[in-house]
Amino acid sequence: MAGVCTGDLGKEIWPELLGVRGEVAVKVINKENPKLSVVIIEEGMMVTMEIDCERVRVWVDKNGIVNVVPRIG
Template sequence: KESWPELAGMDGQVAPPIIKAQNPYVTDVPIVKEGTVVILNFLCNRVR
């Protein structure tokens, strides 16, 4: 699984264990506050 639209709007502390349980390749789940500017082409294997 690569996206979790059902978690949008949930508390940020609730989502990481759900995501990690559904995709064992996910090792880190950054929690981004609403309104934070983020890049849209995020790649976990790239350093910016």
């Protein structure tokens, strides 16, 4: 997915947030780029497949821990 969104997006991926609480990840991403829409997605939830260059999905496990590296798209 890297490179799909073009323009001055700033940071596009947050590998350092893997393993932290989802709510913490959302706060960090919002602080670094308040233009993005950041949403928590629980493991097993259905989502649409379209790419949105103004969105970050924060995937969490049943304990609310980020289990996929958050990225724009």
